[in-house]
Amino acid sequence: MKKRSLVSINDFSKEESIRILDRAMEFEKNPTQKILENFVVATLFFEPSTRTRLSFESAVNRLGGKVIGFTDSASSSVQKGESLKDTIKTVCNYSDLIVMRHPREGSARFASEVASVPIINAGDGANQHPTQCLLDLYSIRKTQGHLDNLHVAFVGDLKYGRTVHSLVIALCNFNTTFHLVSPQELKLPSSVKMHIKEKQLNYHQYTDLSEAVPHADIIYMTRIQKERFSDPIEYEKVKNSYVLSSKMLVTARENMKVLHPLPRVNEISEDVDDMPQAYYFEQALNGVYVRQALLASILGV
Amino acid sequence: MNKDQRKELKVSAIENGTVIDHIPAHNLFQVVRILNLEKYESQILIGMNLDSQKYGQKGILKLSNKFFKSDEINKIALVAPTATMIVIRDFQIVEKRNVEIPDEVVKIVKCFNPNCITNHEKIITRFNVIDKADLRLQCHYCEKITAKDNVTFL
Numbered sequence: 428m429k430k431r432s433l434v435s436i437n438d439f440s441k442e443e444s445i446r447i448l449d450r451a452m453e454f455e456k457n458p459t460q461k462i463l464e465n466f467v468v469a470t471l472f473f474e475p476s477t478r479t480r481l482s483f484e485s486a487v488n489r490l491g492g493k494v495i496g497f498t499d500s501a502s503s504s505v506q507k508g509e510s511l512k513d514t515i516k517t518v519c520n521y522s523d524l525i526v527m528r529h530p531r532e533g534s535a536r537f538a539s540e541v542a543s544v545p546i547i548n549a550g551d552g553a554n555q556h557p558t559q560c561l562l563d564l565y566s567i568r569k570t571q572g573h574l575d576n577l578h579v580a581f582v583g584d585l586k587y588g589r590t591v592h593s594l595v596i597a598l599c600n601f602n603t604t605f606h607l608v609s610p611q612e613l614k615l616p617s618s619v620k621m622h623i624k625e626k627q628l629n630y631h632q633y634t635d636l637s638e639a640v641p642h643a644d645i646i647y648m649t650r651i652q653k654e655r656f657s658d659p660i661e662y663e664k665v666k667n668s669y670v671l672s673s674k675m676l677v678t679a680r681e682n683m684k685v686l687h688p689l690p691r692v693n694e695i696s697e698d699v700d701d702m703p704q705a706y707y708f709e710q711a712l713n714g715v716y717v718r719q720a721l722l723a724s725i726l727g728v
Numbered sequence: 729m730n731k732d733q734r735k736e737l738k739v740s741a742i743e744n745g746t747v748i749d750h751i752p753a754h755n756l757f758q759v760v761r762i763l764n765l766e767k768y769e770s771q772i773l774i775g776m777n778l779d780s781q782k783y784g785q786k787g788i789l790k791l792s793n794k795f796f797k798s799d800e801i802n803k804i805a806l807v808a809p810t811a812t813m814i815v816i817r818d819f820q821i822v823e824k825r826n827v828e829i830p831d832e833v834v835k836i837v838k839c840f841n842p843n844c845i846t847n848h849e850k851i852i853t854r855f856n857v858i859d860k861a862d863l864r865l866q867c868h869y870c871e872k873i874t875a876k877d878n879v880t881f882l
Contacts, residue, residue: 435871510849510850511845511849512849512850529845530843531843531844531845531848531849531870532841532843532844532845532869532870532871532872533839533841533844533845533846533867533868533869533870533871534845534869536868536869536870537845537846537849537851537869551845551870552843552870553843554870554871554872555871618873
């Protein structure tokens with residue numbers, strides 16, 4: 428994967444993804460390695476994203492590389508009307524790899540086509556966020572010991588959540604059984620369900636979270652976003668439908684872990700934080716190791 | 729083709745070139761646009777709302793001295809799947825075939841997703857045709873699917 432861009436989780440085969448996870452394990456054991464001392468990584472964040480940006484910058488710094496870039500489009504030449512193509516072609520002159528977050532869908536694919544250095548997509552609108560997907564896979568494997576034959580429950584906004592879509596597609600390679608918990612309005616799109624059907628895997632749909640809890644090895648919580656509802660009354664009806672509390676974990680399997688791409692608002696009660704099932708903050712830390720593995724693999728060191 | 733037969737045609741015959749027949753009448757000018765014929769300098773004969781035994785009414789284009797590559801002509805299958813392409817040399821039909829929806833659609837369709845980067849920057853649109861029977865186009869950039877009813881031509 429040396430010099431290759433990562434735009435979509437579909438760009439990496441199952442085997443390539445596993446190689447990244449294996450390498451991330453090595454970085455977890457030994458996170459500070461000065462192997463990127465001769466490299467400059469540009470982080471171009473056309474919209475703010477604190478966790479993803481800091482996680483990438485932490486990964487570069489721990490590997491001894493240099494970081495340049497901007498944290499929102501207001502502090503870039505986009506303000507002056509510069510096209511994305513021109514920004515990318517210019518920054519290619521200053522860096523060995525570009526990490527890009529952009530509000531428009533498809534921007535990362537386009538950037539990868541005009542760039543002379545590899546692009547890592549750090550989120551393009553509601554489309555893809557492949558590094559989140561890899562760190563989710565890493566977290567699942569780390570907590571369960573493997574990725575095969577697991578029962579994974581996805582909860583909340585399954586319609587618009589890009590992390591859900593990517594992770595469902597990635598887990599289709601591992602004989603996963605899916606438990607899909609959402610309001611009627613926010614069910615998993617049929618285009619994503621198609622991947623599950625193509626692999627002849629099973630999925631179960633629920634509107635009640637407590638029904639899914641006992642079946643799951645992983646509960647992947649997501650936020651229900653108010654702005655997705657055309658009718659505010661409909662949002663009010665469902666906004667607190669999926670609040671995971673410590674009481675609900677009584678029926679959970681012993682090995683079950685709760686994941687969340689963060690930020691959370693109120694979908695996981697704080698009383699879950701100290702439970703052994705809570706794993707979302709460690710999940711965020713895993714992002715650094717996975718991004719170290721990606722940067723090193725793509726830069727060929 | 730003898731002289732008497734040619735006189736019976738509502739749109740004159742051409743000596744050399746391409747005839748695109750059986751175009752749905754209401755899509756005729758979309759076909760003109762897709763093939764970028766506004767800038768073509770040789771003779772073009774356009775027939776609209778002609779009688780068709782198969783379809784009731786049809787459009788027809790006769791392009792003198794113009795010969796298309798398959799991928800060019802197949803673009804029109806998106807708006808005129810019933811069209812047939814006829815190659816004429818010295819007033820004789822030398823090839824006749826139906827158009828086929830191509831595997832990839834470049835430049836002529838707008839992405840249905842308002843947040844797609846192609847709708848905000850100067851980028852040539854590209855789609856993979858994932859369903860030819862029901863016409864579903866997947867954007868190469870944003871990966872969203874534009875269905876038949878949402879196809880808008882640039």
